[in-house]
Amino acid sequence: MQVENNNITGNNPATAFLENSIVNEMIQNIDTIDMQCRGKIGEEIVEQRIKQLAYSKILFNVYGKDIMYLIKAFTQLGVSYIDINYFEQAQEHLLNAFKLVENLNDDVRLSSKEYQIKILINLAKCYLENGKTNAALSICEKSLKINQTLMGDDHVSNADIYYVLAKVIYIF
Secondary structure, rough: OOOOOOOOOOHHHHHHHHHHHHHHHHHHHHHHHHHHHHOOOOOOHHHHHHHHHHHHHHHHOOOOOOOOHHHHHHHHHHHHHOOOOHHHHHHHHHHHHHHHHHHOOOOOOOHHHHHHHHHHHHHHHHHHHHHHHHHHHHHHHHHHHHHHHHHOOOOOOHHHHHHHHHHHHHHH
């Protein structure tokens, strides 16, 4: 679902070149942040993810680029907050990501469905940590059902969902 916003550039080749340069630089910045943050936790990672979200908002809202930039940025920022035990902030960003991914068409690509599962399982972690075990249980069950439909009952990607589900049931 990529929508190009051609009203910004009009027909001027110089403006189009400048816009493409800016967009490419922002995408490169997003990729760089992603690589630098991979496997790390801490407040400095949250700060980097906030920058990534800002770039993603500009790409989507100003330049009409793919909404997955925004969905990924909200999700990654939410996960970064979970990593430092800021569950309410994490929940806020994950809910924003979930609203965006839910509004996509049913015929979306597999990567958006995988992100939907990632968002849901991390939301379940937030709800669990905030004492909302019923919501966490419901989300885990929904995540597991979606993931099994996409990947199969025995796929390794079910493991994280089962882990969170076991924690929810243990506390429940």
